[in-house]
Amino acid sequence: xxxxxxxxxxxxxxxxxxxxxxxxxxxxxxxxxxxxxxxxxxxxxxxxxxxxxxxxxxxxxxxxxxxxxxxxxxxxxxxxxxxxxxxxxxxxxxxxxxxxxxxxxxxxxxxxxxxxxxxxxxxxxxxxxxxxxxxxxxxxxxxxxxxxxxxxxxxxxxxxxxxxxxxxxxxxxxxxxxxxxxxxxxxxxxxxxx
Numbered sequence: 001x002x003x004x005x006x007x008x009x010x011x012x013x014x015x016x017x018x019x020x021x022x023x024x025x026x027x028x029x030x031x032x033x034x035x036x037x038x039x040x041x042x043x044x045x046x047x048x049x050x051x052x053x054x055x056x057x058x059x060x061x062x063x064x065x066x067x068x069x070x071x072x073x074x075x076x077x078x079x080x081x082x083x084x085x086x087x088x089x090x091x092x093x094x095x096x097x098x099x100x101x102x103x104x105x106x107x108x109x110x111x112x113x114x115x116x117x118x119x120x121x122x123x124x125x126x127x128x129x130x131x132x133x134x135x136x137x138x139x140x141x142x143x144x145x146x147x148x149x150x151x152x153x154x155x156x157x158x159x160x161x162x163x164x165x166x167x168x169x170x171x172x173x174x175x176x177x178x179x180x181x182x183x184x185x186x187x188x189x190x191x192x193x194x
Contacts, residue, residue: 002178004080008073012065013057017073021081021178023050031055031070033063035129035160039167040070047171067133071140078145078174085109087184092176096169101156105169107177108148115142116150119166123159134163138170 005018027044029037031053044051053074057066082088093106103119115138121131142149151170156162 002081002083004077006073006077006080008069008076010069012061013055013069015056015069015073016052016054017070017077018050018052019074019077019081020050021078024048025050027051027053029053031066032057032059033066033129035127036063036067036070036133039163042164042167043171043174045171046168047175049171049175063128063130063133064136068136068140071137072144075141075144075146078141082109082178086186087180087182089177089179089181089184092173094169094172094176095154096165096172098156098161098165098168100158101161101165102154103156103162103165103169104150104152104154105166105173106150106152107170107173109146109177110148111146112148113143113146114148115139116152119151119153119162121159121162122157126160126163131159131163134166 002021008015025045025048027041029040031037040053053070055066055070059066088109090109095102095104117135117138124131138149138151151166153162
C-alpha cells in the first residue's frame with residue numbers, strides 16, 4: 001500500500017495527517033474550518049484516497065495558517081506515499097462540471113513544483129472561508145509534493161460551486177496520475193527519473 005503520515009507542530013498549527021493513495025475514499029477531517037473540511041472530504045472521495053486530517057490552528061486569527069499548513073503537510077505526505085514513482089501514469093487532466101461551473105485541473109507528477117492558477121472567484125468569502133485561500137492551499141501542496149498543477153476555471157458564477165468543482169477535479173486527477181500501469185517500466189520519463 002502507498003501510504004504516508006506526518007505530524008507537524010508549529011506555533012500556529014498542530015497537524016496530524018494520514019494518507020493512503022490506494023484507498024476507497026474514506027476520510028476523517030477536522031480542521032476547525034467547516035467549508036475546508038467539506039472540500040477535503042470531496043478530494044478524498046473523488047480521488048479514491050483514504051485521508052485523515054486533524055488540524056488545530058490559530059483560527060481565532062484567521063484561517064490562513066491552517067489552510068496553508070494542511071497543504072504543506074498533504075504535499076509532504078503525498079510525496080512520501082508515492083515513493084519511487086515507478087509505473088505511475090504521471091499525467092492527468094480532468095474537467096469537472098458543478099452546476100453552472102466548469103473547471104479543468106491538469107497535473108504532472110514531475111518532481112518540479114509549479115502552480116498555474118487561472119481562477120477568478122466572484123466572491124471573497126464562502127461562509128466564513130476566504131476564497132483566496134484556495135490558491136494558497138494548492139501552492140503549498142505543489143511546492144511540497146513536487147508536482148506541476150494547472151487549475152483553470154472555464155466558467156462559473158457561484159463561488160461554492162467553482163471551488164467544489166476544482167477540489168473534485170483535483171482528487172480525480174491525482175487518482176489517475178498516480179495509477180500504476182504495467183506497461184510503464186521504471187518511471188515515465190525519457191530522462192530515467194522524476
